[in-house]
Amino acid sequence: MEVILWLTDTIMPSDQECLQCGRCCEKWGWGQKGVIEDLIPWLKERRLDILQHVSVTFLGGKRCRGSDIAVEDLSVPVRIDYWVDTDGRKLTCCPFFYRAEDGKVYCKIHTAKPKICTGFTPWNEGIRDYALNCPACRNSAP
Numbered sequence: 819m820e821v822i823l824w825l826t827d828t829i830m831p832s833d834q835e836c837l838q839c840g841r842c843c844e845k846w847g848w849g850q851k852g853v854i855e856d857l858i859p860w861l862k863e864r865r866l867d868i869l870q871h872v873s874v875t876f877l878g879g880k881r882c883r884g885s886d887i888a889v890e891d892l893s894v895p896v897r898i899d900y901w902v903d904t905d906g907r908k909l910t911c912c913p914f915f916y917r918a919e920d921g922k923v924y925c926k927i928h929t930a931k932p933k934i935c936t937g938f939t940p941w942n943e944g945i946r947d948y949a950l951n952c953p954a955c956r957n958s959a960p
């Protein structure tokens with residue numbers, strides 16, 4: 819079984835403590851655009867568990883799942899979308915979201931999560947609308 823790690827320990831400043839409520843992943847963890855920089859390591863490491871949930875659309879409209887392409891296919895412009903089910907249908911939740919029995923939420927791909935997740939730091943960017951809904955951010959909100 820895949821190791822499940824703490825949801826945000828790589829992005830939370832040391833003076834903050836993520837309460838792992840999962841609110842941010844539930845609200846923004848799906849329906850997001852992806853980047854080639856995410857796909858390259860997933861393809862090289864054969865992360866089919868992740869790639870099967872990625873939609874890749876080529877110029878002209880041809881659409882594939884990430885698990886059906888190779889690194890070389892990314893030499894042309896593509897549109898990347900997170901996440902789809904194994905039949906290619908858009909998901910309205912993140913397939914890697916896991917709520918444990920203790921009520922806390924864990925990311926099942928913590929060490930390989932996409933940049934949209936690792937780069938999401940509302941406490942640094944003053945997104946007050948969001949921060950006020952984050953129980954951890956609220957601790958430092960004015």
Ligand code: SF4
Pocket residue numbers: 825826835836837838839840841842843951952953954955
């Ligand atoms: S909303 Fe805040 S406390 Fe909840 S998981 Fe996201 S960062 Fe952590």
Ligand code: SF4
Pocket residue numbers: 825843846847848912913914915916924925926927928931932935
């Ligand atoms: S990949 Fe992980 S961090 Fe990103 S939305 Fe899903 S559960 Fe949250």
